Amino acid sequence: MKNYPLILASASPRRQDLLRRCGVDFTVQSVDIEELTGAGDIALVPEINARNKALAVAAANPGCWVLGADTMIIFENRAIGKPADMAEAFALLKSFSGRTHEVITGMALLNKEEDIAEVWSCKSEVKFKKLSDAVIKEYLECVPVLDKAGAYAIQDHGELIVERFSGEMENIIGMPLKKLQLLLKKYSIGGNLVRK
Numbered sequence: 001m002k003n004y005p006l007i008l009a010s011a012s013p014r015r016q017d018l019l020r021r022c023g024v025d026f027t028v029q030s031v032d033i034e035e036l037t038g039a040g041d042i043a044l045v046p047e048i049n050a051r052n053k054a055l056a057v058a059a060a061n062p063g064c065w066v067l068g069a070d071t072m073i074i075f076e077n078r079a080i081g082k083p084a085d086m087a088e089a090f091a092l093l094k095s096f097s098g099r100t101h102e103v104i105t106g107m108a109l110l111n112k113e114e115d116i117a118e119v120w121s122c123k124s125e126v127k128f129k130k131l132s133d134a135v136i137k138e139y140l141e142c143v144p145v146l147d148k149a150g151a152y153a154i155q156d157h158g159e160l161i162v163e164r165f166s167g168e169m170e171n172i173i174g175m176p177l178k179k180l181q182l183l184l185k186k187y188s189i190g191g192n193l194v195r196k
């Protein structure tokens with residue numbers, strides 16, 4: 001198989017940092033698609049969105065590997081997105097107080113020229129501490145949350161709000177790495193720089 005370049009179909013700085021941890025060379029090409037939010041089986045939506053993002057970039061870059069990702073928080077059987085403002089961010093964190101929610105990230109790794117499509121998802125659970133209004137306000141003052149689904153980032157002062165989690169922390173941040181690293185190695189993606 002030829003040594004195709006890798007494109008990350010995401011402008012997310014968190015995903016870029018996580019992909020750098022894999023030790024591969026890549027470029028970034030953000031894509032603006034209409035994302036699904038909850039039609040049908042809500043747990044499948046992140047995979048569909050990740051695939052659609054990767055397909056949109058792959059259409060213009062057939063001689064490349066394209067990696068798409070989409071993260072969704074599911075709480076009380078509904079999808080939770082990014083807060084519109086700080087009042088909504090406060091309300092979201094208050095609703096999570098003392099409770100557990102799921103974080104699902106869909107992933108898609110495509111190569112149109114080789115006709116390869118790997119699509120998968122990863123699920124984690126996050127249990128929040130019982131949060132006082134003062135703790136929520138403190139968290140919102142030290143972490144920019146308006147660009148984050150669920151109005152939090154576990155890697156940024158997560159100890160203030162998170163009691164425990166199960167599954168890959170990288171999934172909660174926005175890109176699970178375990179299976180991705182196996183696929184990067186399997187297909188020799190990124191100049192064979194994949195760390196063991």
